[in-house]
Amino acid sequence: MTNPDSKASHPPITLGVNIDHIATIRQARRTTEPDPVAAAVFAELGGADGITVHLREDRRHIQDRDVRILRETVQTHLNLEMAPTAEMIAIALEIKPDYVTVVPEKREEVTTEGGLDVAGDFSRMTQLVEKLQGAGIPVSWFIDPEETQIKAAAETGAQLIELHTGRYAEAKTEATRKEELAHLTQASDRALSLGLRLNAGHGLTYQNVYPIACIPGMEELNIGHSIISRAVLVGLERAVREMKDIIRS
Ligand SMILES: CC(=O)[C@@H](O)[C@H](O)COP(=O)(O)O
Numbered sequence: 001m002t003n004p005d006s007k008a009s010h011p012p013i014t015l016g017v018n019i020d021h022i023a024t025i026r027q028a029r030r031t032t033e034p035d036p037v038a039a040a041v042f043a044e045l046g047g048a049d050g051i052t053v054h055l056r057e058d059r060r061h062i063q064d065r066d067v068r069i070l071r072e073t074v075q076t077h078l079n080l081e082m083a084p085t086a087e088m089i090a091i092a093l094e095i096k097p098d099y100v101t102v103v104p105e106k107r108e109e110v111t112t113e114g115g116l117d118v119a120g121d122f123s124r125m126t127q128l129v130e131k132l133q134g135a136g137i138p139v140s141w142f143i144d145p146e147e148t149q150i151k152a153a154a155e156t157g158a159q160l161i162e163l164h165t166g167r168y169a170e171a172k173t174e175a176t177r178k179e180e181l182a183h184l185t186q187a188s189d190r191a192l193s194l195g196l197r198l199n200a201g202h203g204l205t206y207q208n209v210y211p212i213a214c215i216p217g218m219e220e221l222n223i224g225h226s227i228i229s230r231a232v233l234v235g236l237e238r239a240v241r242e243m244k245d246i247i248r249s
């Protein structure tokens, strides 16, 4: 899976840590812990180059209060993932994240399914870019690695795209995974040739991330579920020990 030569020619890739699922745990009890604001501090201590949160329209995990406080506390950069709605545009204009990633959203989905159809709703998407980038907030489109979407993304005037790595991550065979990696690599080349900056994410894990990190020109990977899942397990032994120390002290 590794390719030691391919990283030599571009600047170090950065890691945006998505902390949505810290909030998922909190919302399961509608309580105050764990706090995504504290999680962002720990993620930055661990070397996160950026913090990503998806403020869903149904507020199933991240809350408005989280985004507002994170804007004040995040020391790296804050990437706000949001649907292309008037409500979310207003929130972004008020909070001014370092950049926004515009994602498709369906109420009933478990997580984001597929990329945004920028080409299919071109004039609305262009207006969104004018509003947000006009206010100094760079826009990134979360799109599938497809020519039509990449071309449309560039034509909206947005500065960035985030390639949806879901199909690659979910590939059932090595052959399909290679095919999906080839699509992502070609799409990345095309995006760079059109002057877009390049991010990727969704479904990336400790096992599948490296080939994506090796794609030439890749700037930032946004990773959440796998990191939070690992954090829960690697932190459990210490958490149990601390509780036991208290009840026996
Ligand atoms: C856009 C993307 O790939 C993910 O950030 C995803 O949208 C996160 O949202 P959930 O955490 O609700 O799955």
Ligand SMILES: NCC(=O)COP(=O)(O)O
Pocket (backbone or CB within 6 Å): 018, 052, 162, 200, 201, 202, 203, 204, 222, 223, 224, 225, 226
């Ligand atoms: N945009 C992708 C992201 O922020 C994290 O997605 P995942 O790692 O939680 O699947």
